[in-house]
Amino acid sequence: MTEKQVQLIKHSWKLFRSIDPALIGDVFYGKLFQLMPSLKPMFPDSMTEQYIKIVDTLSLVVARLDKLDEINQEITQLAVRHVQYGVKPAHYAVVGQALLWTLEKGLGNDWTPEVAEAWLRCYEKLSNTMILAAYGTS
Ligand code: HEM
Numbered sequence: 233m234t235e236k237q238v239q240l241i242k243h244s245w246k247l248f249r250s251i252d253p254a255l256i257g258d259v260f261y262g263k264l265f266q267l268m269p270s271l272k273p274m275f276p277d278s279m280t281e282q283y284i285k286i287v288d289t290l291s292l293v294v295a296r297l298d299k300l301d302e303i304n305q306e307i308t309q310l311a312v313r314h315v316q317y318g319v320k321p322a323h324y325a326v327v328g329q330a331l332l333w334t335l336e337k338g339l340g341n342d343w344t345p346e347v348a349e350a351w352l353r354c355y356e357k358l359s360n361t362m363i364l365a366a367y368g369t370s
Contacts, residue, residue, distance in 0.1 A: 233357065237350035238297045244347050245294045248338050249287070257283030259337060264330035271326070274318050293358055300357070311362035321367050324359040331355060 248256075261279050265272045275282060289310065296303050332351055336343045 233297070233350070233353045235298075237346075237353060240347050240350040241294055241297060241354050244335070244339055244342060244351070245291070247342055248335060249291070251338050253283055253287060254280055256287075256334060256338060260330055260334040263333050264327060267330060268323070268326045271323065293354075297354065300361070304361075307358070307361055308365040311366035314362070315366050321363045324363060328352075328355045328359060 257279055260283065261275070292303060292306070293300070300307070332348070332355065335351060336348070339347070
């Protein structure tokens with residue numbers, strides 16, 4: 233990820249976070265379960281709390297994007313917990329698709345091809361790290 237891409241992610245995340253979390257949560261999980269309905273039973277009924285947790289984690293990742301090694305332990309532990317939730321490596325791509333789609337809807341005109349490319353790289357990096365940590369392959 234280039235320095236420019238790190239800046240694009242930080243800026244777009246700041247804009248995105250000003251949107252009502254409940255609304256974003258509905259859009260994100262709505263899209264996720266539309267893409268893969270079989271994932272729904274894995275999640276609790278109340279998704280608001282779930283959404284806040286994932287957004288807080290993404291905020292931590294975005295804040296440390298240029299030095300992800302510093303939070304390697306947190307990322308590894310998160311990935312290992314996900315194995316217990318029943319998450320498989322292939323699920324990461326679907327979650328990434330739903331996340332990028334939600335960012336696109338939320339950012340509107342601020343979702344440029346450069347921003348999209350930067351987020352794709354960011355999610356790839358995070359998900360590859362998690363998959364490698366939890367399953368030993370990516
Ligand atoms: C970059 C990717 C992801 C991030 C940052 C993330 C973040 C989180 C966080 C912070 C939690 C709260 C619980 C905890 O900390 O252990 C959580 C729970 C969970 N995540 Fe993820 N997640 C990611 C990918 C995925 C994927 C690919 C799936 C597959 C469907 C998934 C399914 C779940 C489920 C089922 C729970 C537990 C819900 C519950 O029982 O409360 N996550 N995730």
